[in-house]
Amino acid sequence: MTALRSGQLADAAGVNPQTLRYYERIGLLTPAERTLGGHRLYAPEAVTALRVIKAAQRLGFSLDEIADLLDLGAHRHGRREPGLPERAAAKLAEVEAKIDDLGVIRDTLRRALDAGCDDLLACAQRPGCPLPFTDLADEGNTRGDVCC
Amino acid sequence: MTALRSGQLADAAGVNPQTLRYYERIGLLTPAERTLGGHRLYAPEAVTALRVIKAAQRLGFSLDEIADLLDLGAHRHGRREPGLPERAAAKLAEVEAKIDDLGVIRDTLRRALDAGCDDLLACAQRPGCPLPFTDLADEGNTRGDVCC
DNA sequence: TTGCACCCTGTACCCGGGTACAGGCTTACC
DNA sequence: GGTAAGCCTGTACCCGGGTACAGGGTGCAA
Numbered sequence: 252m253t254a255l256r257s258g259q260l261a262d263a264a265g266v267n268p269q270t271l272r273y274y275e276r277i278g279l280l281t282p283a284e285r286t287l288g289g290h291r292l293y294a295p296e297a298v299t300a301l302r303v304i305k306a307a308q309r310l311g312f313s314l315d316e317i318a319d320l321l322d323l324g325a326h327r328h329g330r331r332e333p334g335l336p337e338r339a340a341a342k343l344a345e346v347e348a349k350i351d352d353l354g355v356i357r358d359t360l361r362r363a364l365d366a367g368c369d370d371l372l373a374c375a376q377r378p379g380c381p382l383p384f385t386d387l388a389d390e391g392n393t394r395g396d397v398c399c
Numbered sequence: 400m401t402a403l404r405s406g407q408l409a410d411a412a413g414v415n416p417q418t419l420r421y422y423e424r425i426g427l428l429t430p431a432e433r434t435l436g437g438h439r440l441y442a443p444e445a446v447t448a449l450r451v452i453k454a455a456q457r458l459g460f461s462l463d464e465i466a467d468l469l470d471l472g473a474h475r476h477g478r479r480e481p482g483l484p485e486r487a488a489a490k491l492a493e494v495e496a497k498i499d500d501l502g503v504i505r506d507t508l509r510r511a512l513d514a515g516c517d518d519l520l521a522c523a524q525r526p527g528c529p530l531p532f533t534d535l536a537d538e539g540n541t542r543g544d545v546c547c
Numbered sequence: 548t549t550g551c552a553c554c555c556t557g558t559a560c561c562c563g564g565g566t567a568c569a570g571g572c573t574t575a576c577c
Numbered sequence: 578g579g580t581a582a583g584c585c586t587g588t589a590c591c592c593g594g595g596t597a598c599a600g601g602g603t604g605c606a607a
Binding site: 256267269270273274277286287288289290308313314315 | 593594595596597602603604
Binding site: 256257258268272286288289290291 | 552553554555556
């Protein structure tokens with residue numbers, strides 16, 4: 252209903268006031284208007300917008316991607332650009348890949364713990380070490396070669 | 400056997416030569432000696448050291464933590480500081496937490512996809528939206544409230 | 548009208564993990 | 578001894594996502 256001052260919006264959304272200016276700078280959240288003196292005035296919906304931004308960020312979208320997503324809905328379905336469902340599906344695939352990758356890392360750490368390795372450099376030179384030095388270099392690898 | 404020049408080490412380990420200087424700057428990898436003219440000379444074991452660094456990095460350790468880990472093995476088990484197994488166990492817990500967290504995110508994305516949401520801002524205001532705006536803000540949350 | 552809280556702008560800095568560039572020296576080979 | 582590749586140093590820049598600070602203007606209530 253009543254417009255919000257930047258400090259009120261920041262409080263309501265739980266962010267730093269400077270963050271609002273930052274979001275404005277990168278084109279993510281523009282105040283509805285200004286007072287005569289130049290103070291920003293935000294519509295109450297800005298609180299929702301900020302929550303959406305924070306939720307999307309948490310889902311793994313970058314601020315750039317979020318700006319895109321918000322624009323998609325706001326103006327122009329000019330098409331030939333992927334919509335929200337397509338982007339969410341792509342992000343889902345990314346997240347799943349990341350989970351798999353972390354699974355490999357978790358298993359590797361477990362093996363290192365089981366092996367009772369206590370000196371990285373010494374261990375690295377002995378056969379039987381569970382740390383796959385060459386493999387780990389490029390991610391997305393699921394084999395578990397023997398090493399230290 | 401023979402000492403390595405910085406370029407040779409960089410090639411052998413698959414890193415940028417500048418990265419070696421960077422690692423030296425942060426105390427992670429110091430050349431064994433220098434030529435009379437001031438060129439760096441690395442022992443052949445430096446290749447292994449670099450591979451260890453890259454593997455540890457991939458396991459989720461920061462360069463700071465890695466420097467600590469390498470020092471632990473190299474000189475002084477002065478004790479009262481956690482050793483490699485303790486740190487690996489802590490890192491394992493971190494990785495598992497991260498996996499769980501990403502699991503929540505994956506499920507949320509799936510729900511958003513199932514709901515066929517195609518406009519973030521509009522969706523956020525309707526009941527029944529699967530995006531948990533308030534919950535997602537602080538991580539480590541496993542509940543799935545109804546929302547957009 | 549005075550006082551204070553709040554807000555404005557521009558600019559600089561933080562984190563981690565590097566990368567790039569300029570200007571000059573060394574090393575190696577022919 | 579010439580020449581090219583390689584190395585040295587210092588400094589500055591990149592990414593993303595903010596945060597901080599200085600110096601000055603506004604908004605509102607008493």
